[in-house]
Amino acid sequence: MLRLRERIVSRLLSFSSTSTSAPATPPLRRLLSAVAAPIPPSRGFAVEEYLVHTCGLTRPQALKASTKLSHLKSPANPNAVLAFLSGLGLSSADVAAVVAKDPLFLCAGVERTLGPVVAGLTGLGLSRPEIARLVSLAHCRFRRRSIVSKMHYYLPLLGSFHNFLRALKCSPYLLTRDLDTTVKPNVAFLQECGLAACDIANLTMVIWGMLTSDLERLQTMVTCAEGIGVPRGSGMFRTALHAVAFQSEEKITAKLEYLKNTFRWSDTQVRNAVSRAPMLLGRSKDALQRRSEFLLAEVGLEPVCIAYRPIILCLSxxxxxxxxxxxxxxxxxxxxxxxxxxxxxxxxxxxxxxxxxxxxxxxxxxxxxxxxxxxxxxxxxxxxxxxx
Incomplete structure (x- = not known):
């Protein structure tokens, strides 16, 4: 264990000395000292106090987190993890947030897990600030070595690390769902529907669970898009998928009926309007009502004119x-x-x-x-x- 701590400290100090950033802050020095210092056997390890005074958690957070760390008998591994996170560039607030969200992060093996993960992500072209950002968002998923293979798949699919972060915020299960049994079949199905990689990326960034839901749900969503008059492969298909995303058939039917009554459209006209502007299905009833009152009553437009040029209803x-x-x-x-x-x-x-x-x-x-x-x-x- 002593050799492990010495190697961690040596690597962090080496990184610090070659970095172009400012010198290590006093908190980082204290963490490094804590890693290197032997722990007296007679001294117990008060987990809750450690979480408050060393990790920066609030007392309620520490009380809740300590229940998952009751097995810890020494701060040796937590100290190594904290030093590792500081070496990546996480601030004290960032570290506290990670520990509060995932207390078991303090039990991760630095050389066995975290080090290889960082090495693998660096090999994919991620910078240390990007990796630090990923730690803050991925939490427990970062301490699984499978994150490297998943990032290897997602980065080219979504186009950039920035796009991946947006997608992860929208679909937090991207790093937990199995690629081969869930994600890749969904992507293959969407491609069969005529969507390009950029279309899939855009949908993943705005629709919760786009790639991580069951394939059957995705197939139902495609059927709904076709049901409102937007065929696969059309230029409006991606927009239609966004509009009907995981809405029930009953909700879509009710919104079509509301549009029909509000704008005095026939069945044909409402179908035409929605096929040309699927985003109408996402407009609130209040917004649609105000547009109806203005365009029909004040401007004097004919309902048929609006039905064949419905994009006007989507403008401010x-x-x-x-x-x-x-x-x-x-x-x-x-x-x-x-x-x-x-x-x-x-x-x-x-x-x-x-x-x-x-x-x-x-x-x-x-x-x-x-x-x-x-x-x-x-x-x-x-x-x-x-x-x-």
């Missing part, structure tokens, strides 16, 4: 649709356009194009227009945009 009502409607009304009312401007055309322009084409040319005839438009985008209605 207050920050985009309503202000641009006011500008179009103002320009038409004051004869500042050679011909009537299509409301849909105005709404679908990028912000830059809209301002350049419909605001800037009227600086002399309507010097207040730019300010009025900016005010309307903040949710207010300027006097010049009151048309009653």
């Amino acid at each position: 009502l207050e920050g985009r649709v309503r202000p641009r409607c006011y500008v179009v009304k103002f320009l038409n009312k004051n004869g500042l356009l050679d011909r009537d401007l299509s409301f849909h055309t105005a709404v679908m322009k990028t912000e830059k194009d809209f301002v350049e084409k419909y605001i800037c040319p009227h600086k002399e005839a309507a010097p207040h227009l730019a300010q009025d438009y900016a005010t309307a985008c903040k949710g207010e209605v300027p006097e010049n945009f009151r048309f009653t």
Whole structure:
């Protein structure tokens, strides 16, 4: 054990001396000293006190964590783990969070497990800060050597370490589910549905359990997407999967009925609208109701027009649709356009194009227009945009 502690300290000191970062902090020195110092046999090991005073846990956290560490008789291995984590660059707060979440991390073998894991992840191209970040998120999963093979699979699939972290936050079971029996069959099925690796990566970052759920659930989700009129392989298929993700058939049917009644659509029109803009299924009833009231009552659009151009329902009502409607009304009312401007055309322009084409040319005839438009985008209605 003494030789083990000496080797750990030697490696950490060697890393510290070659690092370009600031010298080791006093807490790290204290940890290194604790690792190197022999533990008097007569001195007991108070786990709860150790968790509070050495690891930085609160008293309630330490009380809860100590029940999992009652078998520890010496701080030798915990000291080695703390020194190892400090060597990776974890702050005292980070270390405390890891220990509070996974107290058994203190029992991990530094040379047997943690060292080889770090070596393997480094071999995959991860930097020490990235590995430290992974420790903070993976907790108990980091002290399993299988994490290296899983990262070897996920990094090229998801495109980058940053994407993997986003996916891990959304699907925390990525590092626990078996690759061969769960993840890889799901990926293969999605690829058969026409999704590219980038599509699968994007879905994994926004849909909980996308790759870690049972294949049957994934197949049901694909069936639901096809059921709303979006076939596999179409450009809208990824969006449709996001829209129906793990929703029951009953919920989807209820939302279709609500859309039909709210926008006065026929069965054909509601199916057409949802197939063109599947994200409508994710809109709240309140948001849909407000858009219906504005577009049908105030703007005067026909239901069929909205059904065949439903993307307008997915745009910000207050920050985009309503202000641009006011500008179009103002320009038409004051004869500042050679011909009537299509409301849909105005709404679908990028912000830059809209301002350049419909605001800037009227600086002399309507010097207040730019300010009025900016005010309307903040949710207010300027006097010049009151048309009653």
